[in-house]
């Protein structure tokens with residue numbers, strides 16, 4: 001994390017859009033390994049894309065309900081720095097990922113997070129929390145009213161963000177960072193370099 005808001009552009013699958021995110025000033029680029037997404041990449045493709053990512057920018061792998069040893073194996077092979085575990089991964093899965101040397105992001109649907117007790121939250125040893133809409137990658141916006149003042153750890157807002165709505169969402173919730181995928185696409189699963197630039201510019205314009 002830097003002093004400024006952390007920005008992740010997720011669901012990248014081409015060299016051009018990785019370069020666009022890096023050149024725009026994103027802090028992290030994300031690659032989806034979870035099955036069944038229009039953005040899913042193979043380990044071979046991800047490895048080629050990660051090779052383009054300069055040092056200092058997080059290369060994040062998004063995984064969902066995969067065996068943690070497999071996840072760690074893929075992440076090491078591909079050269080990821082960060083694991084975003086976006087399913088029902090356990091406390092011990094996070095511990096395993098951290099022990100293997102990865103920065104970890106615990107991604108949870110905002111509604112589920114709000115139902116957790118303080119003890120349940122504290123059990124997870126992650127580096128960052130990410131709060132998303134109920135269906136990841138669907139472009140659905142989290143209702144800011146449900147979250148305002150209810151998160152007391154470093155956290156990333158995700159879910160339905162776009163260049164047009166991110167300023168208002170950040171002003172309402174003051175997250176430590178933001179994550180976008182479908183909001184910077186021109187078609188389902190197809191990233192748009194101009195939208196990536198607009199998104200980063202919009203976030204950086206917030207005092």
Ligand SMILES: O=C(O)c1ccccc1N[C@@H]1O[C@H](COP(=O)(O)O)[C@@H](O)[C@H]1O
Nearest residue numbers: 010034037136137139158159160181182
């Ligand atoms: O992007 C996907 O298809 C995806 C699939 C499975 C797990 C997570 C996925 N993406 C994550 O979803 C959020 C928000 O996406 P969006 O901006 O609403 O489209 C983000 O954290 C992505 O990393």
